[in-house]
Amino acid sequence: MYEDRDRLTTLWGEELQLFRELHPRSGELWEQARAHLPGGVPMLWMAKWPGDWPVYVADAAGAHFRCADGIDHVDLCLGDTGAMVGHAPAASVAAINERLAKGATFMLPTADAAAAAGLLAERFGLTEWQFTLSATDANRHVLRYARQATGRRKVLVIDHCYHGTVDEAYATLDDAGRVVSRRGNIGAPVPLDETTVVVEFDDVTGLEAALATGEVAAVLVEPAMTNVGIVLPQPGWHEAVRAACDRTGTILVIDETHTLCAGPGGMTARDGLRPDVVVVGKTIGGGIPAAAWGMTHELAERVRDSLAWGGEGREDLDVGGVGGTLAGNAVSLAGIRATLAEVLTPEVYPGMIARAAEWTAGVQAAIDEFGAPWQVTQLGARAEYSFRPTAPVNGREAADAEDFALQQYLHLHALNRGILVTPFHNMALMSPATTSADVERHTVAFRQAVASLYA
Structure with a gap:
């Protein structure tokens, strides 16, 4: 002060x-x-x-x-x-303008989708990708998939974390260590201790104890904290989180939206991290709304099996709380493909x-x-x-x-x-x-x- x-x-x-x-x-x-x-x-x-x-x-x-x-x-x-990536990068602008002139959104894929997914898979090492308009949406959707795949209700986040406007992440610890709503949380839908477990970034013991209850579907973390100022992980933190998730069958989600600054594959690639899911957004579209999440093949199979994808579950794919009419639109995918391939290169x-x-x-x-x-x-x-x-x-x-x-x-x-x-x-x-x-x-x-x- x-x-x-x-x-x-x-x-x-x-x-x-x-x-x-x-x-x-x-x-x-x-x-x-x-x-x-x-x-x-x-x-x-x-x-x-x-x-x-x-x-x-x-x-x-x-x-x-x-x-x-x-x-x-x-x-x-x-x-x-x-x-x-800077304002109005030429390659991104050219790709976006070209796509706009040919139609912007169809609820159908274009060739840019597979190209963008391939670029992300190469950078982050996760094989299967989906696209939306913001990292907030990507985080929301991933948490739904984690609950679907595990049958568990709660999410674990880090105190003072940032994951966009995800309801579950607007939780903090009070002076007594209880999970409460963060200051300024507008219109919180439910008490946060019903949905969320919170631990400090440096508290491995607390994280292990929380996961041992078997209630937590997913751990949602930034590889380094960013929105409260840069807080770097302590040595061994990420290894301890991965080990605890492995022991308890918890899905590990790493949100690289801000930490893409660390390198082409964020801290995940730079530091050899092993998440089940990576979320990335903001800059990947060259300035237009675009985000993505990648899953391991194993997790993608669990999700598909739980949804009976291709069978009876196909009937409900458009009403399951994941996605939106403009998610994965042609313009966003053109922006991602051009930005990753020609602007935000290694x-x-x-x-x-x-x-x-x-x-x-x-x-x-x-x-x-x-x-x-x-x-x-x-x-x-x-x-x-x-x-x-x-x-x-x-x-x-x-x-x-x-x-x-x-x-x-x-x-x-x-x-x-x-x-x-x-x-x-x-x-x-x-x-x-x-x-x-x-x-x-x-x-x-x-x-x-x-x-x-x-x-």
């Missing part, structure tokens, strides 16, 4: 006034939008950006966007991973990771120079600082270090200097188009911000 709150309040006021001066056209557009959009935004979480109103985007390419006021920005948010990762290392070094240099009690962690092409002196080992430690007012000030300070970071945490992400000069812009601005607080 930053202690000089009076100083922070003064600095915030100065940056807020500068924001108003720099972004009058965005302010006008926001005022017009308020007539029919709650909060003036198409999704309420967009109101979390610092400033009196969100910046409106005019156009974007690569790692930059131009706002309605004509200001060029280095985009280190990149749609919070949705645009990790060859671009070394450069992206190198830019993240430069960003991390710049942040660390400012922290060291001014003695800020913060730390910075890198995960592949992604890096993030948090307001604690050492790296957190679990979600609670990361959450306890949050300081919303300080975060908003740092984000607004960056925005006023033409740099966008994600509004939900202090994350920077590198695209194939991000340059060392882009990173240096952040390094200079970040040093100025830290100096304003501690010099």
